[in-house]
Amino acid sequence: MTKKKVDETTGVETTGHEWDGIKELNNPLPRWWLWTLYACIIWGVAYTVAYPAWPMISGATKGMLGFSTRAQVAEDIVAHEAKNNALVEELLAADLTALKPGDDLHRYAVARGGSVFRAQCSQCHGSGAAGAKGYPNLRDDDWLWGGDLETIVATIDHGIRNETDGDARWSEMPAxxxxxxxxxxxxxxxxxxxxxxxxxxxxxxxxxxxxxxxxxxxxxxxxxxxxxxxxxxxxxxxxxxxxxxxxxxxxxxxxSRFGVMPAWGQRLSDEDVSAVAVYVHNLGGGE
Missing domain, CATH: 1.10.760.10 (Cytochrome c-like domain)
Known part of the structure; x- marks a missing residue:
């Protein structure tokens, strides 16, 4: 049996490790630190049991509480949309050409349309809608099919030269x-x-x-x-x-050239199509 080594100066048992004459004392960890560690371990185990935690092949463990951040976000979206239901219905029924800047409905359409544009349209037309090579500038007065509100709605709704919408804008220049x-x-x-x-x-x-x-x-x-x-x-x-x-x-x-734009009416709701049309028209290039 190996005899325990004790430091002569402090009277504390050593670990047996020594570097350049300096011995490592085998002092116990502070009780408060140990209790904190034990509490963290218990908390970690309880958390993984209660909440989604461990990754599996096709998902993660659900947790006993069934909590889901995705479900929480979905509930928040539903609640937010419920608050805007009246404005959405008003927008769907409105004559877009009659909307006046400064009105509540016009402000709502521009705000909603701006969000849709940044999420769905800015990748091609740019964050400021100034376009790029091959992608039209939506802020000027140069419109291929027309820049009034109704025409913009039709262009967004059906797209350009796509094969998914029978009413898509279509033109083809020979090579x-x-x-x-x-x-x-x-x-x-x-x-x-x-x-x-x-x-x-x-x-x-x-x-x-x-x-x-x-x-x-x-x-x-x-x-x-x-x-x-x-x-x-x-x-x-x-x-x-x-x-x-x-x-x-x-x-x-x-x-020749042959640019294609998706039929956004197949991807966006009617109110989103109307809103983004109002937003684009409001940028200054609309007729």
């Missing part, structure tokens, strides 16, 4: 690289560029006007002002979705 020669494409690019900026080569512009008249004017109109009925953009206003430099216009003419 003229398969129709025109390289020279004709360069000519029409020069003409289109001259509609909103100075002409760099008058001869190319003149030749391009003929190509444009024969191939593009039926959709974009003779003056290049576009047609909202068919979703043909205005080429004369210096506002470009993908870029207005010659190289980008040439790529657009040659290969």
């Amino acid at each position: 003229f690289g398969e129709i025109l020669s390289e020279e004709e494409i360069d000519q029409v690019v020069a003409f289109v560029g001259s509609l909103s900026g100075p002409a760099e080569d008058e001869a190319m512009v003149t030749a391009g006007a003929v190509v444009y008249e024969d191939n593009c004017s039926s959709c974009h109109m003779e003056a290049g002002t576009g047609d909202r009925e068919t979703g043909a953009p205005n080429l004369a206003d210096a506002i470009w979705l993908y870029g207005g430099d010659a190289a980008t216009i040439k790529q657009t003419v040659k290969y």
Whole structure:
């Protein structure tokens, strides 16, 4: 049997560990610390029994109390929506064009629509709705199908060029690289560029006007002002979705563009569609 070692100075048993002549005393832990540790252990065991805690293959243990933060959040959402039921019904029945800034219903629609926009639309159109390359700026007056409230509602509801909604906005530009020669494409690019900026080569512009008249004017109109009925953009206003430099216009003419927007009416409630339309219209670009 190993004899216990005792420190001569303090008279306390040592652990047997020694570093550079310094011995480790085997002092007992403070009682208050031990009781705190025991209490934490008991609390931990009781907590895992009472509340969801241990991860399993397809979930976690439910706990004897059946508490769920998800259920609590769901209850809070239901309670919040119940408080807004009157405003929701009023919004659904309202003529959106008659809403006046400053009215309670208009403020509610803008607030609700802003939340929907930030959650569902900002990923493409930007947090400030200023758009990006390939995604329209919703703050200006350049609208492909129209910027009045009813038109915005229809665009949000049915989407653009999607295959899930039969009433989606639909327009499709041919890939003229398969129709025109390289020279004709360069000519029409020069003409289109001259509609909103100075002409760099008058001869190319003149030749391009003929190509444009024969191939593009039926959709974009003779003056290049576009047609909202068919979703043909205005080429004369210096506002470009993908870029207005010659190289980008040439790529657009040659290969076409085909942006798609989901039919949000299939994902959002009617009141959310109306609210986000009011929010977008309220940004300043609505007509």
